[in-house]
Amino acid sequence: MIKFSETHEYVRVEGEYGYIGISDYAQKQLGNVVYVDMPEEGDELEAGEDFGAIESVKAASDLIAPVSGEVVEVNTALESDPRAVNRDPMANWIVKVRLSDPSQLDALMSPEAYAEFIK
Amino acid sequence: MDEILKTCLHDRHVALGALMSPFAGFDMPIQYSSIEEEHNAVRNACGVFDVSHMGEIIVTGEDATEFVNHIFTNDVSAAHDGQCLYGMMLNERGGVVDDLLVYRFNANRYLLVINASNIEKDERWVQEQMNAPRSDGGFFRVDLELVSEVTSELAIQGPEAERVVEEVLGIPCADLTFYTFKEAVYGGQPILISRTGYTGEDGFEVYGRDEEIVAMWDALMASGRCAPCGLGCRDTLRFEVGLPLYGDELTDDITPVEAGLTMFVKLDKPAFVGREPVAAQKAAGPERKVVGLELQDRAIPRHGYEVLDADDNVVGHVTTGYHGLSVDKSIAMALVDARCAALGTPLKVRIRRKTFPCVVVKKKFYKKSYKQ
Secondary structure: OEEEOOOOEEEEEEOOEEEEEEOHHHHHHHOOEEEEEOOOOOOEEOOOOEEEEEEEOOOEEEEEOOOOEEEEEEOOHHHHOOOHHHHOOOOOOOEEEEEOOHHHHHHOEOHHHHHHHOO | OOOOEOOOOHHHHHHOOOEEEEEOOEEEEEEOOOHHHHHHHHHHOOEEEEOOOOEEEEEEOOOHHHHHHHHOOOOHHHOOOOEEEEEEEEOOOOOEEEEEEEEEEEOOEEEEEEOHHHHHHHHHHHHHHHHOOOOOOOOOOOEEEEOHHHOEEEEEEOOOHHHHHHHOOOOOOOOOOOOEEEEEEEOOEEEEEEOOOOOOEOEEEEEEOHHHHHHHHHHHHHHOOOEEEOHHHHHHHHHHOOOOOEOOOEOOOOOHHHHOOHHHOOOOOOOOOOHHHHHHHHHHOOOEEEEEEEEOOOOOOOOOOEEEOOOOOEEEEEEEEEEOOOOOOEEEEEEEEHHHOOOOOEEEEEEOOEEEEEEEEOOOOOOOEOOO
8 A cells, every 4th residue: 555645755555564755746846866864763753744854956855754653774775876766766765664553544645646636 | 026027038948848936036947957967068068047037237327437336346447348347236334235247338338237136125225325425425427227127138158158159149259258248239139248157167148138038049949059057057056166146155244255255345446335344354354254065974054054163063054055066075155153264174064953074175166167
């Protein structure tokens, strides 16, 4: 299952884990990503709060957690290759979290609803 | 500003699929392809910018030279006809009202090219100065023409710019030396062309009516020899070569001494607005200076971020910062306490929740390549 937030993050759910990244629409709006400021393993994300930032040449954009949870892995490959987010944002997630409240997913948009939202 | 303004090329930008964004009241192109591609086009070949948002004021009259010298830091009385001068207008405290280019046609006629973000402020300021009595009790015998709305401008920049202007636009320009200009003809109409720019590369700026500027833009696009370039790379290009942007490195509260621009302030010419505080500050040494910073980390210092010393005291703020495109490092310009301004001083920048070590370096991160 994949869900999207109004701030253009996605969470791809696999069991008790969620992989959080930014949408294809978001990476296009940003342009070339030059740096991803990521949290550390063990950090607790709070739904609706920023947990890092993604930077294009022009500007920094906050990353807003679509769900709450403990960071169990960060995608360290983005440190040396931040443009992976542009090439394939759905495959190149930013953090993996252990979902602390799966009911939060209900408040997010389905892929179809998100496609409508960005029109 | 109530309504968003559009330049005469707005339709072209939209048709090219540019990312548009408000800047200084105008809906302007930020990028067409990507900031990097456009940046590299200017460094390596040729790019064209729509800079029609810039403001223009013409000063004429028998006291034009004295008046411009009264409001401008550089010395136009020492310039020759056909020369451009960079400098600033200062307020009474020595802060910068605006930085600008002055074109000297002759002793009785000058063109001031001002920042779009300051058009209203500058027009008001110049009019106030014109209407204020001179030190001898008389008044400057000058007239102002506020021509921003009827003047459009292209900047054609890069090592190929001279050939592109000559061969695509058919405007002879090889004879122009750096910081000179001439009147020319395009499409049967008068235009103005100068060998100036804001990129650190060789290049030209062309002024004209909307009709001629649109025709030139179309010819440049049709030629395929000139990339359309947005304000995004205009900022990365000027930043890398250490050129200031009004609003970042220059404001009403930052002096030319603090900004490191005293070479454009001629203290030995007759009195001008802001001279005394700037002369005093130059003699005493400024309390703050604009410096370059280089980070070891890839995190990017942005405008407004705090700069700290080794003991975590806030000693200044970032004025402009990027991940450098020509130098693969995170770099910034920052306004810091003078005691922290020496080259090699270790400092820190606060970027969101963390602080990152950095070191004071020269603010020319990339070497200019002007044609003299």
